[in-house]
Amino acid sequence: ASTWAAVVAGPPDPILGVSEAFKADKDPRKINLGVGAYRDGNGKPYVLPSVKKAEEIVDGSKPDKEYLPITGLAEFTKNAALLAYGSESEPLKQGAVSITQSISGTGALRIGAAFLARHYPHAKVVYLPVPTWGNHIPIFQDSGLEVRGYRYFKKETVGLDFEGLKADLQAAPEHAIVLLHACAHNPTGIDPTEAQWAEISDIVKEKKLFPFFDMAYQGFASGNTVKDAFAVRHFISQGHQIALSQSFAKNMGLYGERVGAFSLTAADPEEKARVDSQLKIIIRPMYSNPPLHGARIANTILSTPELYTQWESEVKGMADRIISMREKLYNSLQNDLKTPGEWGHIKSQIGMFSFTGLTAPQTKVLAEKAHIYMTSNGRISMAGLNASNIDYFAESVDAAVR
Ligand code: PMP
Secondary structure, eight states: OOTTTTOOOOOOOTTHHHHHHHHHOOOTTOEEOOSOOOBOTTSOBOOOHHHHHHHHHHHHTOOOOOOOOTTOOHHHHHHHHHHHHOTTOHHHHTTOEEEEEEEHHHHHHHHHHHHHHHHOSSOOEEEEEESOOTTHHHHHHHTTOEEEEEEOEETTTTEEOHHHHHHHHHHSOTTOEEEEEOSSOTTTOOOOOHHHHHHHHHHHHHTTOEEEEEESOTTTTTSOHHHHTHHHHHHHHTTOOOEEEEEOTTTSOOGGGOEEEEEEEOSSHHHHHHHHHHHHHHHHHHHSSOOSHHHHHHHHHHHOHHHHHHHHHHHHHHHHHHHHHHHHHHIIIIIISOOSSOOHHHHHOOSSEEEOOOOHHHHHHHHHHHOEEOOTTOEEEGGGOOTTTHHHHHHHHHHHHO
């Protein structure tokens, strides 16, 4: 018998499975709203012009292909930290931020989870919002942490369950780890307000919780990288020590280049150096050192003032196009078609995704009857909508909910 005769087939990935069903559909009207990758106004993948320019600059410098150090391109991680924390951040000014390049946001989360599993001096329990990005759960579980949930989404209002969130964090054991989406919460598109973040910070402090921020969409939510960093910077200003995962997949469109960073704020440079040494010990047996190309591109953008300005406007362009699709979809459903229900959440939600409130059976009908694909929780990638397909989408949703 084969060595692997007893291996049972696992379930397909719930998000990537949607793309497969989409590919197999031959209808010309088909729309893929499953995967979270930006599409331009013509429904095509978008390589940012600032990224193309940065690539030319990198090529022109005739770079070698030597290994990076274990923690990656030092100039890149320095600039990534500046982007997230801001130049006025105390831990950065003190040289107390331990940071490493990572294999995009997923890799950053995985390094962070592994570090916590090995070095966190309290019970290794992490609270994730319900719902959260599906991959958070196995990332933390596979790293050896116990995963629990805190309330986040309120079905009745298709909004934030702020009372539930506060009650669950207050009821968590002292020193529990809490994962917070820094901006553009995936899958709901619902973020706390700045005042609500301040309250969350107070509870985290009072309960001695450890905040782990996942910032996969800096700039992508509002179009402004500073505004989207509010939660992270507020927590730092309140004296919290944090863990932070950063991804450049969305805001630079570098999805497949796998560019990210993981950082921890330490008490001082001496402690930071000890943390650095342990990050290296975690990373070395996982993948030795990270890939070069994407980090060079991101660093060129972050360190060249004209390119940085251009990139900021391109991020804003992506965010604005998504915001305009939200307005158009809201108007179609609420005002033009008078689709049963209240659709204001489509306009108030933020970032790549909208949690439409469509039920699993309705999403099935949309796939089978209208060739429109989304995850069964009713999440749609707003970036998949454009002037050519949004009317067809709105009419199909209208038909599905009536
Ligand atoms: N966190 C969240 C909340 C995400 O939505 C994503 C991407 N879907 C990631 C992390 C990581 O993505 P990547 O590894 O491509 O950077």
